[in-house]
Amino acid sequence: xxxxxxxxxxxxxxxSGRAVARxxxxxxxxxLFIWPTLVLLIAFNFxxxxxxLFLSFTNYRATGNTAPVWIGIENxxxxxxxxxxxxxxxxxxxxxxxxxxxxxxVGFGLAMLIRGKFRGSGLVTTLILVPxxxxxxxxxxxxxxxxxxxxGYFNYLVGMGESGQLDMLASRxxxxxxxxxxxxxxxxxxxxxxxxxxxxxxxxxxxxxxxxLYEAAAIDRASSWFQFxxxxxxxxxPLLLIAVLFRTIEALKSFDLVMGLTGGGPGNQTELIAxxxxxxxxxxxxxxxxxxxxxxxxxxxxxxxxxLYIRNLNKIKGEG
Amino acid sequence: MASFAETGPRRPVVESIRVDKVSPGAxxxxxxxxxxxxxxxxxxxxxxxxxxxxxxxxxxxxxxSPPKVFFQPTLEGFLYLFTDRAIIAPGRMAxxxxxxxxxxxxxxxxxxxxxxxxxxGPSAYVGRLTNSLIVAxxxxxxxxxxxxxxxxxxxxxxxxxxxxxLFFILSTRMLPAVVVTIPLFLMYxxxxxxxxxxxxxxxxxxxxxxxxxxxxxxxxxxxxxxxxEAALVDGYSRIQTFLKIVLPQSVSGIAATTVxxxxxxxNEYAFALMMxxxxxxxxxxxxxxxxxxxxxxxSAIAAGSLLFLIPVVIITFALRKYLLRGVTFGAIRQ
Numbered sequence: 001x002x003x004x005x006x007x008x009x010x011x012x013x014x015x016s017g018r019a020v021a022r023x024x025x026x027x028x029x030x031x032l033f034i035w036p037t038l039v040l041l042i043a044f045n046f047x048x049x050x051x052x053l054f055l056s057f058t059n060y061r062a063t064g065n066t067a068p069v070w071i072g073i074e075n076x077x078x079x080x081x082x083x084x085x086x087x088x089x090x091x092x093x094x095x096x097x098x099x100x101x102x103x104x105x106v107g108f109g110l111a112m113l114i115r116g117k118f119r120g121s122g123l124v125t126t127l128i129l130v131p132x133x134x135x136x137x138x139x140x141x142x143x144x145x146x147x148x149x150x151x152g153y154f155n156y157l158v159g160m161g162e163s164g165q166l167d168m169l170a171s172r173x174x175x176x177x178x179x180x181x182x183x184x185x186x187x188x189x190x191x192x193x194x195x196x197x198x199x200x201x202x203x204x205x206x207x208x209x210x211x212x213l214y215e216a217a218a219i220d221r222a223s224s225w226f227q228f229x230x231x232x233x234x235x236x237x238p239l240l241l242i243a244v245l246f247r248t249i250e251a252l253k254s255f256d257l258v259m260g261l262t263g264g265g266p267g268n269q270t271e272l273i274a275x276x277x278x279x280x281x282x283x284x285x286x287x288x289x290x291x292x293x294x295x296x297x298x299x300x301x302x303x304x305x306x307x308l309y310i311r312n313l314n315k316i317k318g319e320g
Numbered sequence: 321m322a323s324f325a326e327t328g329p330r331r332p333v334v335e336s337i338r339v340d341k342v343s344p345g346a347x348x349x350x351x352x353x354x355x356x357x358x359x360x361x362x363x364x365x366x367x368x369x370x371x372x373x374x375x376x377x378x379x380x381x382x383x384x385s386p387p388k389v390f391f392q393p394t395l396e397g398f399l400y401l402f403t404d405r406a407i408i409a410p411g412r413m414a415x416x417x418x419x420x421x422x423x424x425x426x427x428x429x430x431x432x433x434x435x436x437x438x439x440x441g442p443s444a445y446v447g448r449l450t451n452s453l454i455v456a457x458x459x460x461x462x463x464x465x466x467x468x469x470x471x472x473x474x475x476x477x478x479x480x481x482x483x484x485x486l487f488f489i490l491s492t493r494m495l496p497a498v499v500v501t502i503p504l505f506l507m508y509x510x511x512x513x514x515x516x517x518x519x520x521x522x523x524x525x526x527x528x529x530x531x532x533x534x535x536x537x538x539x540x541x542x543x544x545x546x547x548x549e550a551a552l553v554d555g556y557s558r559i560q561t562f563l564k565i566v567l568p569q570s571v572s573g574i575a576a577t578t579v580x581x582x583x584x585x586x587n588e589y590a591f592a593l594m595m596x597x598x599x600x601x602x603x604x605x606x607x608x609x610x611x612x613x614x615x616x617x618x619s620a621i622a623a624g625s626l627l628f629l630i631p632v633v634i635i636t637f638a639l640r641k642y643l644l645r646g647v648t649f650g651a652i653r654q
Contacts, residue, residue, distance in 0.1 A: 029558050033473035037466045037529055044526040045492045048503035062506060118354040124361045126640045133636045135587035137604050138625045142371045145618055150385045153370050197647060204644050253496040256589040260608060277498045282594055288502060295499040306494040310487055313651045
């Protein structure tokens with residue numbers, strides 16, 4: 001045995017000793033490079049989630065001094081039969097639906113518009129992208145100022161300024177309360193902020209469409225409408241889908257913007273699910289058990305959509 | 321019969337061979353389109369112009385109705401943002417007047433005096449901004465460091481379940497902040513990390529880590545392996561190769577990742593709101609609660625927002641090549 005090993009190392013000095021050492025050190029380096037990251041992520045995500053899974057079956061309150069008491073699925077049962085929660089879910093659903101749909105349309109439109117290069121188009125494109133890089137809570141605040149019924153610019157821009165009757169964030173026109181204005185104004189800001197995101201993705205899709213497809217279509221005298229439906233749209237679809245999924249996830253989680261703009265008000269008209277959760281978990285009674293259960297329900301919804309998103313992302317990556 | 325010189329193109333066609341791109345109709349359409357784009361961009365930037373204007377308005381100008389488009393610019397907003405002030409007692413007015421006449425007043429002091437106030441000290445916002453800088457800076461350095469190492473490992477080594485690991489890493493980014501914060505809040509309180517810089521730094525590091533790993537992996541994937549293989553054959557160790565060959569080539573990638581992480585940490589609101597109260601609170605959760613004696617101090621809020629916005633705008637321009645990569649976690653490269 002010993003002689004064989006010795007022989008091979010004599011015959012092939014590079015592949016034996018050094019190669020083995022390198023293999024080992026590769027493995028060691030890999031572990032060294034990856035584990036700090038994994039440990040941190042597990043400690044700050046997995047572990048807390050297990051803890052809150054446990055809490056969600058208890059009646060624990062962070063402000064009380066009593067230890068958590070196991071109450072089974074009572075929290076979940078309470079949540080799923082609580083009308084105020086369903087209201088928050090409905091509001092969130094409406095918010096996600098309208099804001100993502102509008103962003104898609106506006107973003108797509110912007111991309112189609114900006115597609116042709118002209119002098120200074122790079123500068124303009126970047127300027128349009130600025131809103132999405134801003135802090136949502138700061139955006140919420142300065143839009144709050146824009147919407148102010150007395151000195152805000154918004155009412156003047158839409159021609160409602162002189163009367164001073166329209167109060168977007170209070171959902172009121174004069175003395176009349178109109179349901180939905182406040183939510184619409186939050187949606188408007190979200191669309192303002194995130195349409196550029198859709199635009200950015202669509203634009204990269206548009207730029208990747210090979211010219212010869214359009215040339216062939218032009219030779220066949222295809223109408224521009226036909227070209228749009230049969231070339232542009234299908235080619236851009238994968239990226240558009242990614243944009244829509246990503247925005248759906250983000251809109252579901254939407255918190256900062258609403259906090260800056262309305263804080264959930266007036267009443268609970270703009271109380272999205274994340275804001276509701278924040279209120280039960282951190283304000284007033286600190287109902288940790290109950291809010292953990294609610295958090296889990298939201299978590300499951302978000303994970304389901306994220307799964308779709310990441311799968312699509314991987315598909316695009318495979319192609320590109 | 322018209323000759324070719326009359327009907328043919330006057331200049332050689334160099335832009336495109338496509339008929340629909342060089343016809344006069346297409347050219348005017350293009351010009352109109354460019355104008356529409358510029359107009360749309362201007363409309364989209366209105367809120368930012370408004371903020372810019374408000375930051376330099378005096379208190380009566382801010383709440384003028386209808387809003388003033390033209391006004392006398394002042395730095396009052398910044399004064400309110402950075403200082404605590406008190407109204408000068410009538411008895412002491414002469415003393416201040418004398419000081420002002422003697423030219424012994426600093427710029428801010430003078431500004432305060434003009435509105436009948438004296439500065440009593442720096443405002444809480446100064447501390448909050450410092451906290452923001454510390455937390456964003458340290459957490460970014462940590463997440464880029466760890467993200468670069470892990471990104472390299474994921475790019476170059478094969479391991480069982482690599483795709484699942486990467487999926488797990490990205491999925492942590494998708495979790496809603498409020499959901500993770502409930503158990504973390506209880507843990508932090510127990511460990512004494514609540515309202516500390518360290519606690520927030522750790523949280524932001526983790527928050528940005530998944531992003532940094534994905535982005536860096538994308539950048540490393542683009543560097544040809546041949547360089548490293550050549551270096552390995554030449555007798556470099558894996559670590560030497562990484563330090564001397566790979567890292568220098570990924571400088572722009574690391575820079576882009578750093579800047580993205582900085583922006584995210586700089587803008588972050590939800591964690592800071594729930595995990596801090598006084599000592600470690602950063603700027604974003606404190607801008608909304610900036611109240612003056614006459615209700616909400618809008619010019620101070622605008623000034624604070626403006627200071628927050630300027631670095632972000634500069635960075636957006638510096639990063640425009642990488643924006644797409646950044647927002648898709650490095651998956652789409654253009």
